[in-house]
Amino acid sequence: MSDQILALDGIRSAAEGNFGFAERVGYLKQYGVHSQSFSTLQPGMQYFDMPGVGYVAYMRKWGGTFVLSDPVCATENFAVILEKFHTRFPNACYIQVSKPVVDFLHLRFGLFGTQFGSESRITLQDWSLRGKKKQILRTALNQAEKNGITVKERFSDDHTREISDAWIRTRKCKSKEIRFLIRPMEMDYRENERHFYAYQDGKAVGFIYFDPIYRNNEIISYVPNISRANADFRQGIFYTLMAHALEVFKAEGIPYLDLGLIPLSLDPATEHQESRPLKRLLHGVYEKGNFLYNFKGLEFTKSRFRGDTFKTYCCHRRTIPALEFLAMFKLTRLL
Structure with a gap:
């Protein structure tokens, strides 16, 4: 150094x-x-x-x-x-x-x-829905099929703000969209965004916006930075949308799919450059601070995809x- x-x-x-x-x-x-x-x-x-x-x-x-x-x-x-x-x-x-x-x-x-x-990254070449640990994903897909849920990729707005506003009212933080750590849903720059919508009876009931990740002017991965679902379909829509997008990206030859930040998902061991008091405090927020943000639920949801974590x-x-x-x-x- x-x-x-x-x-x-x-x-x-x-x-x-x-x-x-x-x-x-x-x-x-x-x-x-x-x-x-x-x-x-x-x-x-x-x-x-x-x-x-x-x-x-x-x-x-x-x-x-x-x-x-x-x-x-x-x-x-x-x-x-x-x-x-x-x-x-x-x-x-x-x-x-x-x-x-x-x-x-x-x-x-x-x-x-x-x-x-x-953070978690999936190597798409190795991706499949097989395995005992992905049973919850298969169950979500089966339930979606029974409920007539279909997934399509499209870029035009389709009840996006309506779904988002209803979704935000179900969150711990109900007043506004989070920014900085999660970019806003509406951005002026949108090149190479990918939008996947879930539909029931022809009406959009959920969506995920994927952002590109680049290296040497090529897209090497996508990350789901914005996801919303109708309040009546909070369980399973994310898994269904993700599973569909994973198959699409894999077929396109995209190497990876990143799952983004899993906040306060911490290794118990403390590294030499870490602040021990802050690490203990963050552990405490994770255990007791679910009224602020659904830390445990987000970690559980992303862990179902069995990506490599870092x-x-x-x-x-x-x-x-x-x-x-x-x-x-x-x-x-x-x-």
């Missing part, structure tokens, strides 16, 4: 730039391998641009700076752009970032890197970043 830091000296003179939107999309398609890279283009984001390298996406709240996902650049340039970004925003918090980002920020600046949750982290300066987390919850509209 020290050699990597020394190598920065020859690059620090690179000027910060202000990318045009098309230029930023170009970096996304080249380097947008993170499950939330597409979400960095959501409304309200601010950007730290570095010509020839990439960008960091962030939002601000109560004077705090909150970075979403890894920098959109080549992995070998994480240190380059994070060095300059941290110089500008030394008290920033980094949310849903990977271990290479954690390692640099911890070793270079002494930031904690505490697990924030897990950790995702938050980086922070203070041992317990209480004010920062409060600001982030306000930013995301969870509070």
Whole structure:
């Protein structure tokens, strides 16, 4: 890591730039391998641009700076752009970032890197509905068939807002859609989104929006960032939509399907760079905080697909970043 830091000296003179939107999309398609890279283009984001390298996406709240996902650049340039970004925003918090980002920020600046949750990825070549552990998926599909549920891919709006508003009223957070950690349903930039709708008696009763994940200008995966269902069909519609989309993507030769963030799904073991008090607090929120968000239900639902799981982290300066987390919850509209 020290050699990597020394190598920065020859690059620090690179000027910060202000990318045009098309230029930023170009970096996304080249380097947008993170499950939330597409979400960095959501409304309200601010950007730290570095010509020839990439960008960091962030939002601000109560004077705090909150970075979403890894920098959109080549992995070998994480240190380059994070060095300059941290110089500008030394008290920033980094949310849903990977271990290479954690390692640099911890070793270079002494930031904690505490697990924030897990993510899951399905290798589509190996995907099937077979196996005892996927029985719940098969049951959902059978029930959907008995109830006359069909799934179609279409891009036009089909009772989307009506379904979404009814769905939101059934959630723990009933006032507004979550943002930042989950991009808003309506975005100006929608290139390569995929929309799958479930229908009963010709009427849409649920849908999932999938966002593309890129590498070297090719789509390597999709992630279901927006999912809604009619309140009468809360059980099974997600599984039915997902199973259909998985088969479509597999047939197209897409390598992976990412399931996105599973918040507060934590490994009990504590890594050396993690804040032990914060890790204990997050464990407690997972166990006792279901009135805020359905942490356990989401983890159970995504675990049914038997993907390969890996950790995702938050980086922070203070041992317990209480004010920062409060600001982030306000930013995301969870509070």
